Amino acid sequence: MRNCIKCNQKFDERLSDCPFCSTPYQDPSKSPKWYFRKRSLFISFLVVGPFMLPLVWFNPQYSQTKKTVLTAIIIIVTLLMTVAFGKSLEAVWKYYQELNVILK
Numbered sequence: 001m002r003n004c005i006k007c008n009q010k011f012d013e014r015l016s017d018c019p020f021c022s023t024p025y026q027d028p029s030k031s032p033k034w035y036f037r038k039r040s041l042f043i044s045f046l047v048v049g050p051f052m053l054p055l056v057w058f059n060p061q062y063s064q065t066k067k068t069v070l071t072a073i074i075i076i077v078t079l080l081m082t083v084a085f086g087k088s089l090e091a092v093w094k095y096y097q098e099l100n101v102i103l104k
């Protein structure tokens with residue numbers, strides 16, 4: 001018997017898809033490593049930013065197109081964050097300059 005990864009129903013080993021929810025069967029021993037799961041990729045991006053890209057590139061489950069698209073998204077988000085960080089630094093710098101003028 002096989003166990004569906006989605007609905008957890010048991011079904012015949014000869015079937016490739018779950019008859020209840022039609023999810024394709026996945027061998028638990030072949031399931032992705034914890035560091036290739038979506039949640040891990042997301043958290044690693046929040047922690048180390050674009051330095052997590054090798055996790056996308058070496059992910060055996062992602063197609064070449066998916067890897068390219070994810071890489072582009074990660075680079076664009078990183079650039080936007082860098083610009084936003086620069087602008088916030090600029091705002092803080094201006095604030096302290098005004099404070100300096102007032103306190104003189």
Ligand SMILES: [Zn+2]
Pocket residue numbers: 004005006007008009018019020021022023
């Ligand atoms: Zn199912």
